[in-house]
Amino acid sequence: MNAGNLSGAATAVLLAIFIAGWIWAWSGRRRDDFDAAARLPLEDEPKERRQ
Template sequence: MDQGTIGSIFTVIVFVSFVGAVIWAFSSRNKKSFDEAANLPFDDEEKHQSSQKDQES
């Protein structure tokens, strides 16, 4: 196999991996877990604020 064939095979593998990652990312099965992960910084902030209020009391 010459370098051109190896490069073509590698390109196809990377393209198929990319398409798989895009399908996985936009799958409706993962929406709930992605929404929870997106809200993690805000959940931490609310817990931190409530713990500060408890300590002040």
């Protein structure tokens, strides 16, 4: 296997990992977690400190 083939294989693997991460981030199961994270900067205090 020469350097060109190795470089192409590494690119394909990294592209597959990127696409898998993109699908994971945009899946419907993650929506509640990401919505909660998006509201964090707007909250006055973290929920643990409220009493």
